[in-house]
Amino acid sequence: MKRKINYYLLIMPLLALFASCSRDAFDEYYGRPDYLEDPIYQQLDTRGNFKNFTALIEKAGYKDILSKSGYWTMFAPNDAAFTKYFQEKGISDVSKIDDATASKIVKYALVYNAFRKDQLSDYQSSKGWVADNAFRRRTAFYDGYVTRDVNGVPTVTVAANRNGAWFAGDNNNKYVTYFTDEYFAAKNLSATDFNFFYPSGQYTGFNLFDSKVVQTDIVAENGIIHEVDKVNLPLLNIEQYLEEDSKKAVSKYSEFRKLIENNLIIYGLSQTATTNYYNYTGKSDNVYVRFYDPTLAFSPNNENYVKLEDNDGQADAYTLFAPENNAFIDFRDKILLKHYSSVAALPRYVIQDLVNAHMVQGAVWPSLKENYINGLKEELRFDFNTDITDKQVLSNGFFYGTNKVQKSDLFYSVYTSAYLDPDFLLATRLLNETPENYKGMVSDISQKFTLFLPSDAVLKSLGISYDFDKSAWVYSTKTDPRNKLLRLLYNCIVLTPNGELDNIGTTSGIIRTGDDEIPGEYIRWNNNKIYAAGNDEDGTYVNIVKKEVQQNGTVYYIDNLPKYAEKLQGLAIEKLAPNSTSQFYSFVQYLKNSSIYTAATGKIEGVELGSSYTFIVPNNAAIAKAITDGVLPSNPATTVQGEKDLIADFIRYHIIVKTVSNDGLSIGQFETLRKNSKGDKTYVGVSSTPGSSSVPGTLTFKDVSPVTNNNAAAKIIVASSNNLADRSLIQLVDNYLKYTEF
Known part of the structure; x- marks a missing residue:
């Protein structure tokens, strides 16, 4: 086999x-x-x-x-x-x-x-x-998970790794x-x-x-x-640095930290973090994300930067300026709580603003501090040689301990008088809500302002309130009340770089409201009383009941509002000529009988409510001279069409589309309502110089014509001028204006 x-x-x-x-x-x-x-x-x-x-x-x-x-x-x-x-x-x-x-x-x-x-x-x-x-x-x-006492309950928490959000999607690496x-x-x-x-x-x-x-x-x-030649343990972040300081026998920043902890910390349940915690530890505790009020410039426990890009933390970090307890307590008691009983009674926005004033969304290098702004968009007002008592490089930014509070505009300006007083919440809300940034205007301590401030009680007595359920303003039965209220408010703001209204109790005069960028209407004052066009219209006035001086001006507390006029300007002009003894009388006769005027309403053709004008009114002698010179017909009620046209053009040429006074604020050439034979605009030259407490300013008007004429300039008669109408002034002058086309 x-x-x-x-x-x-x-x-x-x-x-x-x-x-x-x-x-x-x-x-x-x-x-x-x-x-x-x-x-x-x-x-x-x-x-x-x-x-x-x-x-x-x-x-x-x-x-x-x-x-x-x-x-x-x-x-x-x-x-x-x-x-x-x-x-x-x-x-x-x-x-x-x-x-x-x-x-x-x-x-x-x-x-x-x-x-x-x-x-x-x-x-x-x-x-x-x-x-x-x-x-x-x-x-x-x-750091991972931290058990904290939240309202007396031990709670597992994680730090927010984004600003003002519950997000805990990454590990918040240092x-x-x-x-x-x-x-x-x-x-x-x-x-x-x-x-x-x-x-x-x-x-x-x-x-x-x-x-x-x-x-x-x-x-x-x-x-x-x-x-490297040193062993480095993980640094604290800004939140942790404040927290560790608060545990010391003698804390430096505990009062400032308390302000933040008691008012600007929020805990939000995170199911993602809870699941991760269970997978990591086997424990079933709910996990809460500890994050900061979203209005703040940054969350002090966020180890990331703003995360607009994944790696932006390589290029920048945060900065916190923390006032020491003595400085903060002094500021709190003298400024913050001047009208409030406790920090807990302060509006939330005040606390948000105060903390933001000490935050910078950037790493502030000592030699470049002028290049940075805080969370309120203000420059930093610390002297790094004398005001910085503690300086730390931390895991998420720079920390500076300070012996003073940031001198924020909000706490040292005329805005402060409303902002830090519970009796003026409505006025504060109005200032805060304006798209034109009235808040920013009056809180700018680099400029001088006068603020006329009505209390909530005054506003409510005038039918003004705020409906929180509807998030809307209420002003009697008026439609679109918010814009009307803002116009009333703007009559209360006056740029006064030279203290023009400091002696309002013993002087009188006229002044333009608003600032140079957004000129407002004119108001008058006289021995602690102020008047706007609407007050003249209805025979009321505004009393000044007390005042407060702030770093950038004076606040006058008032018992009424400087109202805007709601009647047409023609009626205000007519009102100045009740009889033939008035120096406005002759001009008014031509106006009332002209083809461009509606006597029943006071409507002047081409003139609209809410627009700015100056009405240049020649006095009786100037009108007589215009008749003698053949510029006006002798009969104001003429029926001859050519003469009616002369009257209409004469009136139009004496209305310029700009409000001007003898305050030196407006000079140059300004458009009139008159058009020439080709339909082109015509202009009047304006010259104005400001006066003083003893000498009034000057205001003159001069013809601007293609053909030079020898007609003298028209000068205002101060004692009878600066009369108020809707967004307008009515000026009495000693000559007429003459337009010469050929």
Whole structure:
């Protein structure tokens, strides 16, 4: 019988031989190249001067991660750095560092992505690298879940990682800050900025915080190593710094922090965070996101920047100026609570504004403080040489402790009198709501204003209130009340750069409301009383009952409103000529009988309510001269069409489309209502000079005609001029104006 051959025994050695050859070829092709540097852990281990740090890497469970492929930057503290650390902490060696601390040190030294020294100053924008525009990088460390007392209940919380939102979609990783020559040169910074934060530090051109980078660009397979001479634990963020300060026996900023904590912190249940917490810990507690009022410039617990781009935290950070307790208490008691019983009674917007006044959505470098504005869009009003008592580079920005409160416009201007008084909530709401930014106007402490301020009681007595259910203003039965109220309010705002109304109780005069950018209507004052056109119309006036002086002017408290006129201007002109003894009489006769006037309503053709005009009225003698000169017919009621046309053109030429007075505010050539024979506009020249308390200003009108004529300028008769009408003034002059076309 033939012996059977086991072919498997023959084939298997051949297969093994072939497999061995194939594996060798595979390893040769796909194996790790010999020229690659060792990974980060092996690099540190081989070098021999990172024994303490590699021990912490192992203790933190990062040996495997840092021995594999990856893309990291490691700011590695050398053994000399640990020797100093042991001395500072009073421990003997690395074995005395617990696992949690080991993890903090390693993770905070570990930066996402690999960066050589010359790359760290560049910002990884979504549109490409921006050279020399970065001074921070995101690390692998984050705080995670914190149990806090919320309304007496222990609550698991996470910090918001966006501003004013419940968002907790990433881990809110902390950043490290470094200082490089490239960045400093690009931003016009110097060692002075570094030493402002670290007075005893030495700026070398590449520092991680106050530590020196003693060797750069150690290339590893899975990243870059920079050797540093200090052990850095994760820095606190701005919220944490304030919180740690509040735990001290003698706190510096607890009053300012209390203002924020009691009024501007919100907790929102996050199902995503709750699920993540359960998956991470196995615990079923609800997790709440702790975030800040969305009106604030930033959330002090947000480790990210604004996240308009994923990496914008590389290029910028936040800044908080925190007033010390003594400064804050003094401001609180003297300014904030002048009319309120407690901080809890303040309107929320006051607290929001006060905190925003101390926030900057940017990293404020000491030498460049003039380049920044706070959350209220004001310049910073701190002297960095005398007002800054504490300066810190923190994980999400800069912190400056101050011995004063930011001198915000809102708390030292005429606006303040309404803003910080519960008796003036309606006026404050009106100022705040104006699209023209009346609030910004009267709170600008670089300009001087007078504010006439009606209380809520006064406004309500006039039928003015606010319907919170409908979010709408109510003003008796008037339609579109908000715009009417804003017009009334603007009659109460007067730019007074030279204190023109400081002696309102003993003087009289006329003044334009508003400011130079948006001129308002004219009002008159006389011995603690003010009048607008509407008051003249209905025979009322406004009493000034008391005053308050602020940094940018004076507030006069009033018992009525300076009203605008609701009747047509023609009626106001007629009212000035009750009989033939009036110097307005002759002009009014021509107006009343002219073809462009409707006597029943006071309507002058071409003149509209709500528009600005100056009515130039020649006195009786000037009208007589115009008749003698053949400019006007002798009969105001003529039926001759040609003469009627002369009268109409004469009146139109004496109405200019601009309100002018003898205050020096308006000079030049201004359009009249008259058109020439070709339908083109005609103009009158205006010259005005301001007066003083003893000498009135001047105002003259001069013909502007294609053909020069010798007609003298018309000068106002001050005692009978500056009469009010709807957005208009009626001026009595000593001559007539003559338009000569040919």
